Amino acid sequence: MTSQALVVGVDLGGTKISTALVDVNGQIIAHDYRETQADKGQAVVIDRMLDAVRQVMEQADIPKAQVRAVGIGAPGPLDIHAGVVIAPPNLPGWRDVPLKELIEERVGIKTFLENDANAAALAEHRFGAGQGCDHVIYVTVSTGVGGGLILDGKLYHGAEGAAGEVGHITILPNGPLCGCGNRGCLEALASGTAIAKRAREVVSRGAPTVIAELADGDPERITAKLVAEAAEQGDFEARKILSEAMNYLGIGIASLVNLFNPQVIVIGGGLSNLGERLLEPVRRGVARHAFAAPARTVQVVLAELGDKSGVLGAAAAALTQIEREISFKIS
Amino acid sequence: MTSQALVVGVDLGGTKISTALVDVNGQIIAHDYRETQADKGQAVVIDRMLDAVRQVMEQADIPKAQVRAVGIGAPGPLDIHAGVVIAPPNLPGWRDVPLKELIEERVGIKTFLENDANAAALAEHRFGAGQGCDHVIYVTVSTGVGGGLILDGKLYHGAEGAAGEVGHITILPNGPLCGCGNRGCLEALASGTAIAKRAREVVSRGAPTVIAELADGDPERITAKLVAEAAEQGDFEARKILSEAMNYLGIGIASLVNLFNPQVIVIGGGLSNLGERLLEPVRRGVARHAFAAPARTVQVVLAELGDKSGVLGAAAAALTQIEREISFKIS
Numbered sequence: 001m002t003s004q005a006l007v008v009g010v011d012l013g014g015t016k017i018s019t020a021l022v023d024v025n026g027q028i029i030a031h032d033y034r035e036t037q038a039d040k041g042q043a044v045v046i047d048r049m050l051d052a053v054r055q056v057m058e059q060a061d062i063p064k065a066q067v068r069a070v071g072i073g074a075p076g077p078l079d080i081h082a083g084v085v086i087a088p089p090n091l092p093g094w095r096d097v098p099l100k101e102l103i104e105e106r107v108g109i110k111t112f113l114e115n116d117a118n119a120a121a122l123a124e125h126r127f128g129a130g131q132g133c134d135h136v137i138y139v140t141v142s143t144g145v146g147g148g149l150i151l152d153g154k155l156y157h158g159a160e161g162a163a164g165e166v167g168h169i170t171i172l173p174n175g176p177l178c179g180c181g182n183r184g185c186l187e188a189l190a191s192g193t194a195i196a197k198r199a200r201e202v203v204s205r206g207a208p209t210v211i212a213e214l215a216d217g218d219p220e221r222i223t224a225k226l227v228a229e230a231a232e233q234g235d236f237e238a239r240k241i242l243s244e245a246m247n248y249l250g251i252g253i254a255s256l257v258n259l260f261n262p263q264v265i266v267i268g269g270g271l272s273n274l275g276e277r278l279l280e281p282v283r284r285g286v287a288r289h290a291f292a293a294p295a296r297t298v299q300v301v302l303a304e305l306g307d308k309s310g311v312l313g314a315a316a317a318a319l320t321q322i323e324r325e326i327s328f329k330i331s
Numbered sequence: 332m333t334s335q336a337l338v339v340g341v342d343l344g345g346t347k348i349s350t351a352l353v354d355v356n357g358q359i360i361a362h363d364y365r366e367t368q369a370d371k372g373q374a375v376v377i378d379r380m381l382d383a384v385r386q387v388m389e390q391a392d393i394p395k396a397q398v399r400a401v402g403i404g405a406p407g408p409l410d411i412h413a414g415v416v417i418a419p420p421n422l423p424g425w426r427d428v429p430l431k432e433l434i435e436e437r438v439g440i441k442t443f444l445e446n447d448a449n450a451a452a453l454a455e456h457r458f459g460a461g462q463g464c465d466h467v468i469y470v471t472v473s474t475g476v477g478g479g480l481i482l483d484g485k486l487y488h489g490a491e492g493a494a495g496e497v498g499h500i501t502i503l504p505n506g507p508l509c510g511c512g513n514r515g516c517l518e519a520l521a522s523g524t525a526i527a528k529r530a531r532e533v534v535s536r537g538a539p540t541v542i543a544e545l546a547d548g549d550p551e552r553i554t555a556k557l558v559a560e561a562a563e564q565g566d567f568e569a570r571k572i573l574s575e576a577m578n579y580l581g582i583g584i585a586s587l588v589n590l591f592n593p594q595v596i597v598i599g600g601g602l603s604n605l606g607e608r609l610l611e612p613v614r615r616g617v618a619r620h621a622f623a624a625p626a627r628t629v630q631v632v633l634a635e636l637g638d639k640s641g642v643l644g645a646a647a648a649a650l651t652q653i654e655r656e657i658s659f660k661i662s
Contacts, residue, residue: 077624135490149590151487158592159466162625169586170620172504173579182585182620248504254513255500259480259590261489289501289513293408294493 006067007322008053008109009315011116012045012074014038014090018307019052021060021067022315026127028308030059038091045091046099050106070103070111071318073119073310080161083113112321118155118164119313120303121148124266125155126316128304133263137256138303139166140269141249141278144179145187149260155320167191169255171248189248192224192271198241199227209237228274246278250285257290257298268303275302337398338653339384339440340646342447343376343405345369345421349638350383352391352398353646357458359639361390369422376422377430381437401434401442402649404450404641411492414444443652449486449495450644451634452479455597456486457647459635464594468587469634470497472580472609473600475510476518480591486651498522500586502579520579523555523602529572530558540568559605577609581616588621588629599634606633 006029011018019032032052037044053070057063075088083100085091104111114122121130121138130136136150145167149156156163167187168180175184176194188194200219203212211230215221230238253265265286271278283300290298305312337360342349350363363383368375384401388394406419414431416422435442445453452461452469461467467481476498480487487494498518499511506515507525519525531550534543542561546552561569584596596617602609614631621629636643 151482152485154483156482156591158625159594159628160592160624162592162622162628163590165589165622165625168589168622169500170582171501173502173582180622251501251504255586258496258499259494260487261491261493263490291493291496291499291511293491294489294496297490297493 004066005319005322006062007315007318008056008067008070009311009313009318010049010053010070010072010103011119011310011314012036012049012072012091013116013310014075014088017045017049017052018311019049019056020308020311020315021056021062022312024319026123026312026315028312029062030056031311032056032059036091042091042094042097046102049103053103053107053109064107064109067109069318069322070107070109071119071314071316071321072099072103072111072113073116073314073317074099074113076115076117076162078113078115078161080113080115080157083111085113110322112318114155114314114317115161116310116313117146118148118157119317120268120305120309121150121164121266121313122155122316122320123305123309123313124268124303125150126319127312128309129266129301130264135260135262136264136266137166137260137262138266138268139253139256140303141190141192141267141271142269143192145185145191145249146269151260166252166256169252171252186248186252190245190252195224195227195241195245195271196222198245199238202237202241207237210235211238224271225273228277231277242274242277243281246274246281247285249278250282251289253282253300254286254289254295257286257294261294262298264299264301266301266303268305268309272302278302335397336650336653337393338646338649339387339398339401340642340644340649341380341384341401341403341434342450342641342645343367343380343403343422344447344641345406345419348376348380348383349642350380350387351639351642351646352387352393353643355650357454357643357646359643360393361387362642363387363390367422373422373425373428377433380434384434384438395438395440398440400649400653401438401440402450402645402647402652403430403434403442403444404447404645404648405430405444407446407448407493409444409446409492411444411446411488414442416444441653443649445486445645445648446492447641447644448477449479449488450648451599451636451640452481452495452597452644453486453647453651454636454640454644455599455634456481457650458643459640460597460632461595466591466593467595467597468497468591468593469597469599470584470587471600471634472522472598472602474523476516476522477600482591497583497587500583502583517579517583521576521583526555526558526572526576526602527553529576530569533568533572538568541566542569555602556604559608562608573605573608574612577605577612578616580609581613582620584613584631585617585620585626588617588625592625593629595630595632597632597634599636599640603633609633
């Protein structure tokens with residue numbers, strides 16, 4: 001594959017669609033960013049995706065024939081083999097949508113579908129903090145906790161594409177209820193949603209904290225970001241909430257270190273903006289809870305691609321697939 | 332590779348060495364079983380291994396030239412790339428022993444080293460309960476809890492051969508101390524050692540149970556096997572101890588189901604003799620704690636190879652390596 005090989009990545013989210021024309025080095029040649037308008041239904045969203053794909057090719061003045069593939073990163077659950085979006089919570093009304101086929105037929109370019117967390121893992125592996133490593137565990141911490149596993153240099157899907165749910169390992173049996181129905185999942189303890197929920201509890205029991213003030217007294221306005229702001233200001237309760245959540249994240253990541261013996265754990269998602277306030281407790285957790293040898297090996301680092309990880313991940317999924325097809329032809 | 336291809340598997344344990352001449356179908360053609368005599372030191376143990384290897388070839392009247400490789404399953408920690416046994420707790424005095432090289436030189440047959448839990452995983456994948464599946468998680472529950480990961484049809488080693496430590500994922504933060512120094516590991520909650528320890532506590536606080544009686548009043552004689560016997564007799568405390576341990580095992584295995592989306596979880600080791608008393612709570616744990624889709628996919632089954640898994644696993648490790656070398660030559 002020459003460095004001229006181009007792909008289009010489409011990151012389909014519940015609120016925005018991010019689309020880019022990308023080369024094999026992860027350089028973004030043209031970019032389109034628009035609202036999803038998920039409330040207008042599936043047909044409108046798909047039209048908007050198609051329009052965005054055409055838009056980035058036009059912007060760069062690149063004819064369709066020069067684009068090798070389109071990659072779509074979409075929220076799960078998916079059937080990645082069939083290219084079907086099953087029923088994502090943030091795309092209301094979508095049910096068993098054959099998105100790969102729909103896009104492929106209407107754009108006329110080979111199209112591949114990947115779940116968004118796996119796509120971000122591919123992006124960090126190929127272009128970001130996991131470059132050059134064959135064993136990379138990507139963990140995204142935002143409203144939820146997700147992940148993607150790069151094992152022996154390849155994204156690991158498991159039997160049916162559902163592997164990598166690092167947010168749903170049990171950390172605290174009988175702990176807080178998780179959105180998945182289980183109790184004490186990593187996501188129920190360390191996600192942005194979990195942090196905000198815990199802060200609301202702390203505020204509602206009248207603990208002395210600036211959180212309520214920062215939220216103008218409205219519990220609905222309490223977010224993880226706001227808790228982080230309070231912590232920055234030295235607020236004791238906010239620091240305690242964050243520190244507990246990050247300790248749980250450290251325990252979960254230590255388990256991943258013992259299971260996978262990875263070279264690197266890459267942490268992305270909105271909460272990675274916490275920087276050292278996230279890295280320090282997680283690194284401490286790994287040192288304390290994992291075996292000495294794999295704990296020595298592993299680097300725990302922040303993701304490098306920021307809000308570009310979705311669209312670059314979709315592009316990386318397309319690049320991975322076309323490389324796979326080339327290697328099948330050769331062998 | 333023809334079905335005539337033969338390998339020798341050596342399962343090196345702290346108390347016994349099990350050695351077999353094995354064909355590609357996992358048929359044992361000759362078998363040798365002897366004490367390790369670990370207390371006599373490393374040189375004696377290695378001589379005993381060499382003698383056992385020669386013994387099985389003689390027994391079957393097979394010349395050395397017909398044996399393609401020797402596989403050794405040894406207790407960790409190992410450096411599998413270098414073929415070095417680092418410092419196994421049950422082989423006192425062993426430190427950085429280049430076992431692969433020592434055996435290879437003195438037997439004159441290509442030799443490979445694999446850790447014992449990984450070897451058992453290979454055996455169940457190739458000859459036992461995981462046959463025909465590309466995604467197999469093997470969990471051994473005996474004095475400790477160990478495991479091996481068959482991912483995309485291959486044993487997963489991680490960056491440095493330390494992957495697969497399923498016994499050391501944290502199940503209960505601040506739970507009982509584990510041999511690894513961490514607290515609340517799966518091994519500290521669901522291993523035979525953990526069950527015996529818990530039973531000793533229950534007996535020492537004078538709870539009404541036949542366990543003390545079965546142990547002739549000697550706490551040192553309390554084992555997981557004895558707790559299982561008491562449970563069979565209907566003993567309430569024994570049943571409670573086992574049920575708690577197996578519930579934790581179920582929680583741990585549910586996390587593995589969410590992480591790996593495997594086709595099959597194979598449970599081996601001494602405690603797999605519990606049969607339904609192990610399977611039922613583990614299956615319930617998976618149904619309760621894992622996502623619906625991967626929980627529906629996965630079969631939780633008992634290992635099929637019993638006490639042959641070690642020696643067949645050592646043989647399987649050798650077969651895997653020679654196949655890999657053949658495929659390198661071809662490609």
